[in-house]
Amino acid sequence: MTKYEKQIYEIVNKLTGHLTADQIFSELKKSYPSVSLATVYNNLNKLCEAGLIRRVSMEGSPDRYDRSAKHDHLVCRRCGKLTDICFEDLTASLKQQLGEDFLAYDLKVYYICPECRRKTQAASI
Amino acid sequence: MTKYEKQIYEIVNKLTGHLTADQIFSELKKSYPSVSLATVYNNLNKLCEAGLIRRVSMEGSPDRYDRSAKHDHLVCRRCGKLTDICFEDLTASLKQQLGEDFLAYDLKVYYICPECRRKTQAASI
DNA sequence: TAATAAATTTAGAATTATTCTAAAAGGTGT
DNA sequence: ACACCTTTTAGAATAATTCTAAATTTATTA
Numbered sequence: 001m002t003k004y005e006k007q008i009y010e011i012v013n014k015l016t017g018h019l020t021a022d023q024i025f026s027e028l029k030k031s032y033p034s035v036s037l038a039t040v041y042n043n044l045n046k047l048c049e050a051g052l053i054r055r056v057s058m059e060g061s062p063d064r065y066d067r068s069a070k071h072d073h074l075v076c077r078r079c080g081k082l083t084d085i086c087f088e089d090l091t092a093s094l095k096q097q098l099g100e101d102f103l104a105y106d107l108k109v110y111y112i113c114p115e116c117r118r119k120t121q122a123a124s125i
Numbered sequence: 126m127t128k129y130e131k132q133i134y135e136i137v138n139k140l141t142g143h144l145t146a147d148q149i150f151s152e153l154k155k156s157y158p159s160v161s162l163a164t165v166y167n168n169l170n171k172l173c174e175a176g177l178i179r180r181v182s183m184e185g186s187p188d189r190y191d192r193s194a195k196h197d198h199l200v201c202r203r204c205g206k207l208t209d210i211c212f213e214d215l216t217a218s219l220k221q222q223l224g225e226d227f228l229a230y231d232l233k234v235y236y237i238c239p240e241c242r243r244k245t246q247a248a249s250i
Numbered sequence: 251t252a253a254t255a256a257a258t259t260t261a262g263a264a265t266t267a268t269t270c271t272a273a274a275a276g277g278t279g280t
Numbered sequence: 281a282c283a284c285c286t287t288t289t290a291g292a293a294t295a296a297t298t299c300t301a302a303a304t305t306t307a308t309t310a
Contacts, residue, residue: 002287021267036289041268043287059182060297062267077228087215087222094234097212102236103202109219111227127258127306146296161260166297168258185268187296 004028004035008043012053018064018082056082056106076113085109129153129160130168137178143189143207181207181231201238210234 001009011027012019019027025040044065047053056064056073061080074083087107094105112120126134136152137144144152150165169190172178181189181198186205199208212232219230237245 004288034289036291038269038290039288045269055184057182057184059180059188063184074223074227085223087219090212090215090232094212098199098210098234100236102199102234105232105234107215107230107232109223109227109230111225129259159260161262163261163298164259170298 002043004032004039005043005046007031008040009047009052012047012065013067016067016084018056018066020062020064022062024065058082072107072109074109074111076116077110078112078116081113081115083113127168129157129164130171132156133165133168134172134177137172137190138192141192141209143181143191145187145189147187149190183207197232197234199234199236201241202235203237203241206238206240208238 007028008024011024015027017023021037021040021044024044025035025037028035028040044053044055048055048065052068054066054068056066058064058075058080064082070089072085072087074085075081087109090105090107094102132153133149136149140152142148146162146165146169149169150160150162153160153165169178169180173180173190177193179191179193181191183189183200183205189207195214197210197212199210200206212234215230215232219227
């Protein structure tokens with residue numbers, strides 16, 4: 001693992017805030033002001049391919065990067081905010097119903113987050 | 126529903142091939158050679174907001190548009206090919222486990238499709 | 251029907267996330 | 281120290297999508 005690979009891995013795992021490449025770049029620049037965005041993308045891709053981190057692609061906003069530990073996501077349809085949830089593990093029943101081996105699965109649940117719900121109410125009064 | 130809205134809705138539902146905006150544009154041009162790509166995007170967005178069609182965002186390739194009827198997707202990690210599957214309906218148990226209402230959910234299962242598996246084998250001989 | 255208003259479409263520019271490229275820098279083993 | 285391989289860099293290139301402002305179409309009202 002190279003210096004930057006390790007740093008980026010740690011940022012993704014420490015700040016479990018579903019950061020974009022650009023946010024990771026900003027974070028990394030605090031300690032390494034000369035790092036370039038291309039390096040961030042290179043290493044994010046490497047880490048994803050190695051399965052050490054996980055890419056979460058979002059409609060209408062740049063990809064987020066997340067720790068690889070199994071968990072699911074609750075996504076606000078209005079503001080796009082991502083929240084971690086832990087729904088029951090579907091691996092066994094997926095394997096059974098598909099009759100086929102698979103690598104991973106991704107479950108996103110869409111809703112309107114409490115804040116956005118409040119805003120709508122306020123706006124409609 | 127405007128002319129183009131209806132046409133686009135029909136293309137998405139008739140050609141259940143998970144088309145990209147650009148593919149829909151090509152298809153639509155066959156009957157309406159003067160239509161513009163912006164119109165396609167406008168109407169796809171409107172149809173998505175109305176819940177009449179469904180956007181499927183894919184890592185590393187443009188968004189696909191799909192009929193809105195509930196179904197899940199099997200995605201090849203190598204070539205990106207999308208296949209429809211119908212896994213058990215999770216609505217009830219999600220609602221219960223979340224203790225919260227939600228709008229929809231999206232389940233993607235990643236695997237290596239038979240074709241890509243074959244290619245790898247051939248390459249490694 | 252004419253006049254006005256509202257919505258839709260168009261073409262092309264703008265934006266933006268991401269990848270590519272080629273050169274520079276770093277590190278490793280002999 | 282020298283050749284070799286990997287990583288990093290900066291900036292250009294690419295490509296999907298949105299934006300803008302004008303033009304056209306559709307709907308509404310007098």
